[in-house]
Amino acid sequence: MSQTITAPAPVAAGNRTLRWTRRNAAVVLIYGITAALVIVASIMSPTFRDVANITDVLRQSIVLGLVTIGQLFVILAGGTDMSVGMAARVVGLGVAVALTSTMLPPILVIVLGLLAGALIGLLNGLLVARFGAQPFIVTLGTMGVLYGLALAISDGPTGMVPRSVVAIYEMKIGPLPASVIVMAMLWLATWWVLRSSRFGRATYAVGGSPSVSRLAGLNVNRVLILTYTISGVCAAAAGIFLLARSGVGNPNMALGLEFQSIVAAAIGGVSLYGGRGSLVGALGAVLLISVISNLFDLFQISAYFQDLTLGVIVVLAVAIYRADKNK
Amino acid sequence: MSAPLLRLNGVKKAFAGVPALKGVRFELAAGEVHALAGENGAGKSTFIKIISGAYTPDAGTIEVLGDSFDTLSPKQARELGIAVVYQEFNLLPELSVAENMFLGRLPGGRLSGYSARRAEASAAALLERLGSHLEPSRLVSELTVAEQQLVEIGKALALDAKVIIMDEPSTVLANDELGRLHDVVNRLRAEGRGVIYISHRLDEVLGLADRVTIFKDGEHVLTAPTGEMTHDSLIRNMIGRDLVDFFPDRTATAGADLLRVDGLSVPEKIFDVSLTVHSGEIVGVAGLGGSGKTTLARALVGLEPRSAGSVELAGSPAPRTPRSCARAGLVMVPENRKAHGIFAGHSIAFNLTLAALDRLKSLMLISRKKERELIERSMAELDVRPKAPALDIAKLSGGNQQKVVLARWLSGNPRVIVLDEPTRGVDVGAKSELYTLVESLTEAGAGILISSSDVTELLGMCDRILVFHEGRLVDEFDRADATEESVIRAATIAPRAEPAGKTPRG
Amino acid sequence: MNDKVITEPKGSTPARRAGGGRLLDWLSQYAAFSAVLLTLAVAAIVAPAFFSPGNIRTVLIQTAILGIVVLGQTVALIGRGLDMSVAAVMTFAAVFVIQSAGSGNWGLLLVQLVLLVAAVGLANGLLVTWRGVPPFVATFALLIVVDGARLAYTRGQSAGSAPQWLKEIGSGSLLGVPIPVLIWLVLLGVFLVALNKTTWGRWLYAVGSNRESARHIGVPVSTVVISTFLITAASAVVAGVLLSGYLGYVDNTLGSNYNLNSMAAAIIGGVAFTGGRGGVIGASMGALLLAILMNLLVVMGLDIFWQQIVQGAVLVIAVVIQGLRARRAEGS
Structure with missing residues (x-):
């Protein structure tokens, strides 16, 4: 498993811009496409360029954004978390039921919901780190279990959410929804953690090579478990946000988030084999996906074609994506 | 001369009964570059792995800075100041030079994040001591092989390693990069560190090292100051006489x-x-x-x-x-x-017949009878031991694995x-x-x-x-x-x- | 050490033996079989109704349909891949079937099904071999595309009834054996021979075990990998058609549980997710286990969500057993 490095690209030390562009081709591409799409849509549709719609796009990006942040940690450390969508659903439904049927204060319910997410993530992390289970398949298994739990909680719309929780979605600070501002801060915080904290650097190191990381004295298992826990918390937060948006616990909520978040990371230039990629690209991909689904709605593309279109985009994106053969 | 940095005595190691080291001795002084020479299979890599704690010796003692050990764990070896620069670098390409050098011990507080500036300043200072002005913020994946090697040596310095083992460092370098490597080694010597330098290039051994030790077939042949050696005497001692x-x-x-x-x-x-x-x-x-x-x-x-x-x-x-x-x-x-020849986890039989399937068919299907005949014939002809076709090939010795890999082709009369x-x-x-x-x-x-x-x-x-x-x-x-x-x-x-x-x- | 291993029973793909970890070895080899016996014992106590002839027949048919998907999934896993698009392919195949029930154009149906297999199998195979996309991403992407294509094709109106002849195949018997079970057993035999007695089968194990070694001895690695995805798609089509015949109707959720179940069955049946090891017998035992478990939950009158929980848990347990075993083998 030790990293063999052969034939490095000789790059002139001076030419930093070029070097950066070459390394971050996926990032440049994703923002280019997003910008082009936004410009074209703005010209074609006055509704799209409306400030209210733009803030709506940003607000729509929050659910996927939250899940992608968690997924990013897991993928950078060399794993995959397939359970995020169902974790969001279980927490969303659970919180909805608890808010309706117990007298607990909403804030406490929400905190408990986030804790439940952490617990789910911790379990995934333990399975992967301590038992050597293959991440994709084992989280697929927990996804199945969580799906069953969601059905157990409710198979129909459930729970009336109090105003105070709906406010999470609706509250505004100036013209911007508070949630968008909080989300932006979360992205910033994640960016800082990945770039400048010891845990962030360890995440990259473990994803790059667990054996080298171990040799360097890093606690590989702890890093792995922590990444899955973060992912679980993020998924729980996404579930709670979805609940605040719809006002009622929807048993079909959070459908497909696991794959959308993996795809967001992949087309944002993050290596699915771990250890390489940036948050900036993943953010671009999240925005792109939000813009596309907004345009679907604006142009009233039939729901039956939306999935197909999205699917084709995903296939093209992963086909363009080139796996690094280092690993 | 003061007490040596490292002294090994009577070190033995065998794999599956095949001896790789038959009681060798070795000594490294502070401020010494000690070349280790020998043919492939002489036991050099086994020897390094024992010093670095990757292998447990069967017998013998390891003395580091006066303390005696029967065996070292990798962690122990690291803490005692023993570092190895392998031919295959242990670097993380997506991390910076400084991060690679200080991974696991990045400076900074728990909540404040690590200080990239401090790490890079320390890295720059260490690299400076190696006579290099490599930018510590650059990603390792952007570096040339020679620069990556320097980072590996820098990692050893970051641990304040007293004993630095370099496993054929010159093979990955082009001729014009060799001079710089030698300069780095000389600087390490000047700092009072000990360098065990393994090389096949004889002029390098003679020109760079203070002493040379030669192993042959797992045995210690000689240790001598390089001044007393010539190309011819080196080669003669490496080959032995009775070949x-x-x-x-x-x-x-x-x-x-x-x-x-x-x-x-x-x-x-x-x-x-x-x-x-x-x-x-x-x-x-x-x-x-x-x-x-x-x-x-x-x-x-x-x-x-x-x-x-x-x-x-x-x-x-x-x-x-x-x-x-x-x-x-x-x-x-x-x-x-291991990587390109065998299918580990599969039987000798599976490994043996895989290239000959066309000849084993009767009525379109692989005939168990023909398969068994081929396996028996091949194993007998090449004397593969043990004669157990169902055994996992990974459990065979290197020589027997090689016989299987070769036998795989021979039935086709290439x-x-x-x-x-x-x-x-x-x-x-x-x-x-x-x-x-x-x-x-x-x-x-x-x-x-x-x-x-x-x-x-x-x-x-x-x-x-x-x-x-x-x-x-x-x-x-x-x-x-x-x-x-x-x-x-x-x-x-x-x-x-x-x-x-x-x-x-x- | 060596003497001990020689006594190991001879088999086409002898399992790797690690020092210690006997329980793990045993578990991973006979997990499915022993779990089947255990489940049957539990059934005898808690739900005697399980053993009614009618119910046994149901279980066998369900085993057969899952078992056919598992055959394909096993091939994919042996080649160090997996296929997440089987569920979507099953449902799409069933949609073609109900359409043909209206038109009666069986030739067209055959062409549609063959094209479905070719398109999905090749797309998956090329993404994995030519573009180096991890199999789970490639096949998941195809899952979305195939489901999306089906929705676009039917405008969401997937519901319908299977043609009469197919209903007869799906629920009929020959010499007292349900026809789907016969088809499954025949296919099982074909896969057994193909995996153990043909060049392709040996190549598949080689490719799954060590791609580079396989390339060195001249195995056409990409072709073999692509073939695995064609086979998973084909097995999904066969299963989808049979399932629609057995149920008599088709809806949007027809194949939805088969991704998870087929993987859980194969892995609990000893097929390694790391490639190169396992076989269709163990995997079929896994299919039997899952079918029994699912049915037992129904017979016991438990809520439907238990099925989800149990199949997820089976997958988790199967992967953990294999993970621990692989870790032990590495350590020794």
Whole structure:
């Protein structure tokens, strides 16, 4: 498993811009496409360029954004978390039921919901780190279990959410929804953690090579478990946000988030084999996906074609994506 | 001289009953560069792994800075200040130079994040001591191999390692980068650190090191100041004297052309290579690691893209895929047995028959009877031990694994067999058996091309020896005029045939 | 050490033996079989109704349909891949079937099904071999595309009834054996021979075990990998058609549980997710286990969500057993 490095690209030390562009081709591409799409849509549709719609796009990006942040940690450390969508659903439904049927204060319910997410993530992390289970398949298994739990909680719309929780979605600070501002801060915080904290650097190191990381004295298992826990918390937060948006616990909520978040990371230039990629690209991909689904709605593309279109985009994106053969 | 940094005595290690080290001793003083020399299989890498804690010795003592140990754990070794710079770097390409150097101990508070500035300043200071101005914020993936090597050495300094082991550091470098490496080693010596320097380049051993220790077949041969040694005495001690009857007599005579290579090139790896192998002939290819001899072996059977030139097999153009090459009778036994040769976790039987399935069919299906016959015949012919076809091949010794990998092809009666490092990791007994086997193949009319960094092997086995240097064929020797020294000189020292350009080192 | 291993029983793909870890070895080899016995014992106590002839027949038919998907999934896993698009392919195949029930154009149906297999199998195979996309991403992407294509094709109106002849195949018997079970057993035999007695089968194990070694001895690695995805798609089509015949109707959720179940069955049946090891017998035992478990939950009158929980848990347990075993083998 030790990293063999052969034939490095000789790059002139001076030419930093070029070097950066070459390394971050996926990032440049994703923002280019997003910008082009936004410009074209703005010209074609006055509704799209409306400030209210733009803030709506940003607000729509929050659910996927939250899940992608968690997924990013897991993928950078060399794993995959397939359970995020169902974790969001279980927490969303659970919180909805608890808010309706117990007298607990909403804030406490929400905190408990986030804790439940952490617990789910911790379990995934333990399975992967301590038992050597293959991440994709084992989280697929927990996804199945969580799906069953969601059905157990409710198979129909459930729970009336109090105003105070709906406010999470609706509250505004100036013209911007508070949630968008909080989300932006979360992205910033994640960016800082990945770039400048010891845990962030360890995440990259473990994803790059667990054996080298171990040799360097890093606690590989702890890093792995922590990444899955973060992912679980993020998924729980996404579930709670979805609940605040719809006002009622929807048993079909959070459908497909696991794959959308993996795809967001992949087309944002993050290596699915771990250890390489940036948050900036993943953010671009999240925005792109939000813009596309907004345009679907604006142009009233039939729901039956939306999935197909999205699917084709995903296939093209992963086909363009080139796996690094280092690993 | 004060107490040595490191002293090993009577160190023994055997693998599955095959001894790799038979009680060697070694000593390293502060401020000393101590070269460790010996042929492949002499026990050098086992020895390093014992010092670095990767292996547990069967017997002997390890003394570090006066403290005596029976064995070291990797962590212990690290804490005692022992660092190894392997040929394959242990670096994380997506992290910066500074992060690689300080990974696991990044400076900074728990909540404040690590201080990139402090890490980079410390890294810069360490690199400065190595005489380098490498920017510590650069990503390792952007660096040249020489720069990456420097980062590895920097990692050792970051641990304040007293003992730095460098495993063939020069093989990955181009000639003009060697000077800088030697400068770095000299600086380490000046700081009072001890360097164990492993190299096949004899002039390097003589020019750089203070003392040299030679191992042979797991035994200590000598330790002497380099001033008292010459190229000849080094080589003589590395080979030993009693090698004459180790190799079978060559009885086959060269016949018609079997393999004719003309102007073969592989982009960025080998250039304009022409050679011929006749029926009944064994041709050797000598060269250092990275000289292109492995690429040649791979290109011949279609595992590397050919950009120019032609390959003819018995007069007709050779196919370009491994499968059609095998069908035409041109086969290769790869250098890296574990990664490219065997299917670990599968039985000997599975490994043995995989290339011969076409011949095992009756009524479209693989016949168990024919399969069993082939397995029994092959295992008997090559004397694979233990004779248990259902055994996981990974449990066999290197020599027996190699027999299986070779036997896989032999049932198809190949015309040309390319062997890349055929006896690497193979014990002496099995070596001799493999040599006899190869010799018998030529008697049956096959042509053999052996690519090897073990010059003794080439001298013992081959009718002709071709020498590779930096991707080109630079020299050719007949069996009669080849000597160990002349071949090594051609492979290591500035080539005769190459046009001037690189400065020869003296 | 060596002497001990020689006594190991001879088999076409002898399992790797690690020092210690006997329980793990045993578990991973016989997990499915022993779990089947255990489940049957539990059934005898808690739900005797399980053993009614009618119910046994149901279980066998469900085993057969899952078992056919598992055959394909096993091939994919042996080649160090997996296929997440089987569920979507099953449902799409069933949609073609109900359409043909209206038109009666069986030739067209055959062409549609063959094209479905070719398109999905090749797309998956090329993404994995040519573009180096991890199999789970490639096949998941195809899952979305195939589901999306089906929705676009039917405008969401997937519901319908299977043609009469197919209903007869799906629920009929020959010599007292349900026809789907016969088809499954025949296919099982074909896969058994193909995996153990043909060049392709040996190549598949080689490719799954060590791609580079396989390339060195001339195995056409990409072709073999692509073939695995064609086979998973084909097995999904066969299963989808049979399932629609057995149920008599088709809806949007027809194949939805089969991704998870087929993987859980194969892995609990000893097929290694790391490639190169396992076989269709163990995997079929896994299919039997899952079918029994699912049915037992129904017979016991438990809520439908228990099925989800149990199949997820089976997958988790199967992967953990294999993970621990692989870790132990590495350590020794």
